[in-house]
Amino acid sequence: MVELFINVLKTARPRQWVKNLSLYAPLIFSGKLFNTEAFLLSTAAVIIFSGISSSIYFLNDIIDIENDRRHPFKKFRPIAAGKLPVPLAFFFSVAGFMISFFLASKLSFFFFLVCFAYFALQILYSFYLKNLEILDVMSIATGFILRVYAGAIILNYHVSSWFLLCVISVALFLAVGKRRAELTILASTAASHRKTLSHYSESLLDGYLSIFSTSAWLSWALFTFFESPPVLVKPGFLYTLLPLTFSGSNKFLMLTIPVIIYIIMRYLRIIYNGSRAESPERVIFSDKPLLGTILLWGVMIILIIYGVD
Incomplete structure (x- = not known):
């Protein structure tokens, strides 16, 4: 029973839930981070999206079972390794979808629609889009965009155009980076594991990375220039120490x-x-300088928007 639970948990991929933290972005930039009701709503949205994501992983592993068995790393996944029976995995997938959609409908109709759109996108990706060059990368990026919109809809918050452009750029950067890492790891056998890798060359993906890495930091810079959120109405301690020039x-x-x-x-x-960039969440947790810098960025954002009370 314990082994079964562990295999179910592995297939649910809780490490991937870190992607759903992007639903908190509208909460932070709306100035409602310390509003209890808004925080609980956003947290509920994160949990629901995590449930949908895990349900999709169960289904995706069933669909890709043969390819995963030939993959150097994915062959150790519970379903591919035969440690989790396919019928049981399918049950968890369906149950997860039903529970998540029921909870989403209780929160907000429009939030439910975004959840359904995300679900439909992932199903379409698993069966079709992942085999189409360029569209496979754009599909992955769209998933991140839907997460941010879900977080905004649950709070009825307007998402800045510049911030949305930043999200799109970062999402495309991560998606292309994933493909580039796969091409490096799998080398000559890449096409047998993922069809679209036969259409991507290293130089082409390098060009994509150059485009989206540049647009990512530049769109963030433009967001901070033009449309970043104002200081809260009641300034924190941080701003009382500074002249008005810098407020x-x-x-x-x-x-x-x-x-x-x-x-x-x-x-x-x-x-x-x-060696690690095939999975963005693995990169974040395994590379201490990167994780530390991301945490620093998060702390800076909160201090700047909310000040120090």
């Missing part, structure tokens, strides 16, 4: 630009190393 979060958020550039450059280094 306003628009200016202070610019301090995070070098941090973003470092994060992107560090991630690029890991991508070309190839």
Whole structure:
């Protein structure tokens, strides 16, 4: 029973839930981080999205069972390794979908629609889009965009155009980086594991990475210049120490630009190393400089927007 639970948990991929933390972005930038009701709503949304994501992983592992058995790392997944029976995995997938959609419908109709759109996208990706070059990468990126919109809809918060562009750029950067790492790891056998890798060359993916890494930090910079959230109505202690010349979060958020550039450059280094970048969440948790810098960026954002009470 314990072994079964462990295999179910592995297939659910809780490490992947870190991607759903992007639903908190609208909460932070709306100035409602310390509003109990808003925080609980966002947390419920994160949990629901995590449930949908895990349900999709169960289904995806069933669909890809043969390919996973030929993969150097994925062959150890419980379903591919025969440690979790396919019928039981399918049961957990269906149960997860039903529970998640029921809870989503209780929160908000429009949130439910976004959840369904995310579900439909993932199903379409698993059966069709992952085999189409370029569209496979765009599908992965769309998943991140839907997460951010879900977080905004649950709070009825308007998402800035510049921030949305930043999310799109980062999502495409991560998706292309994933493909580039796969190409490095799998080398000559890449096409047999993923059809689209036969259409991507290293130079082509390098070009994509150059485009999206540049657009990622530049769109964030433009967001901090033009549309970043204002300082809260009641300034924190941080702003009482500074002259009026330096007040306003628009200016202070610019301090995070070098941090973003470092994060992107560090991630690029890991991508070309190839050993871990096949899984973005594994990169974040295994690379201490990258994790530390991301945490620093998060702390800076909160301090700048909310001040220090």
